[in-house]
Amino acid sequence: MLVSAKEMLTKAKAEKYAVGQFNINNLEWTKAILQTAQELNSPVILGVSEGAGKYMCGYTTIVGMVNGMINELGITVPVALHLDHGSYEGAKKCIEAGFSSVMFDGSHYPIEENISKTKELVSICNEKGLSLEAEVGSIGGEEDGVIGGGEVADPEECKMIADLGVTMLAAGIGNIHGKYPENWAGLSFETLDAIQQLTGDMPLVLHGGTGIPADMIKKAISLGVSKINVNTECQLAFAEATRKYIEDGKDLVGKGFDPRKLLADGCAAIKATVKEKMELFGSVNKA
Numbered sequence: 001m002l003v004s005a006k007e008m009l010t011k012a013k014a015e016k017y018a019v020g021q022f023n024i025n026n027l028e029w030t031k032a033i034l035q036t037a038q039e040l041n042s043p044v045i046l047g048v049s050e051g052a053g054k055y056m057c058g059y060t061t062i063v064g065m066v067n068g069m070i071n072e073l074g075i076t077v078p079v080a081l082h083l084d085h086g087s088y089e090g091a092k093k094c095i096e097a098g099f100s101s102v103m104f105d106g107s108h109y110p111i112e113e114n115i116s117k118t119k120e121l122v123s124i125c126n127e128k129g130l131s132l133e134a135e136v137g138s139i140g141g142e143e144d145g146v147i148g149g150g151e152v153a154d155p156e157e158c159k160m161i162a163d164l165g166v167t168m169l170a171a172g173i174g175n176i177h178g179k180y181p182e183n184w185a186g187l188s189f190e191t192l193d194a195i196q197q198l199t200g201d202m203p204l205v206l207h208g209g210t211g212i213p214a215d216m217i218k219k220a221i222s223l224g225v226s227k228i229n230v231n232t233e234c235q236l237a238f239a240e241a242t243r244k245y246i247e248d249g250k251d252l253v254g255k256g257f258d259p260r261k262l263l264a265d266g267c268a269a270i271k272a273t274v275k276e277k278m279e280l281f282g283s284v285n286k287a
């Protein structure tokens with residue numbers, strides 16, 4: 001059964017580790033992530049962007065697939081199904097479809113509008129026992145066509161949004177979606193510290209987890225980050241392993257063209273990436 005992310009993140013914040021959000025793209029992706037979480041006895045959050053939602057034939061299809069897999073694979077660790085960077089309309093659709101968690105990314109609205117829309121979603125989510133993530137200060141890079149400038153959030157605005165009763169808060173602290181450029185300035189720990197001082201127990205979310213050095217991840221966790229989003233890194237690992245399979249000519253040997261064989265190395269690469277992240281984030285055996 002899907003659960004809200006509230007309990008797992010409250011525990012993570014108190015015990016100073018982070019739960020990984022791994023974005024899904026298809027059945028193989030979902031299976032690889034769920035199996036790894038179960039093997040490592042770790043809580044997990046499956047992230048779905050609106051673009052990936054369309055690709056997978058809509059939110060109800062995804063809810064059906066994930067619930068089916070939890071049953072058929074005997075998954076007993078806590079699993080949250082979460083809308084990533086949702087629009088106001090997208091968030092409502094996911095709530096209706098049976099997601100257990102949503103993000104409303106109102107960072108591109110003026111703060112007053114971000115607040116009023118977040119407020120409405122807080123009351124819907126509270127009523128249904130779902131978790132809600134809000135964002136302040138847009139996060140750099142591109143995610144599904146939403147391009148952010150890599151802002152650093154205003155800690156006072158973070159407090160205003162946190163006080164509305166959201167479950168977890170994403171704040172721009174110099175992080176970027178996708179691959180980091182060579183001249184990246186790194187995370188602003190000063191900002192993160194200021195945000196945590198003002199928001200107290202609120203679990204903070206770090207987007208753009210791909211390519212942030214391990215020591216920065218650990219420092220961010222020590223300053224209150226309890227959810228870290230990983231997307232690009234699984235994609236790169238999957239693509240590299242799949243390319244190698246083809247380049248090695250394995251698809252031309254016997255029934256190597258069978259999709260179950262063709263995609264197997266890529267799936268193993270996703271599993272290895274998820275394992276590495278769960279170990280780094282400290283969520284192993286925290287289910």
Ligand SMILES: [Zn+2]
Nearest residue numbers: 143207208229
């Ligand atoms: Zn993000």
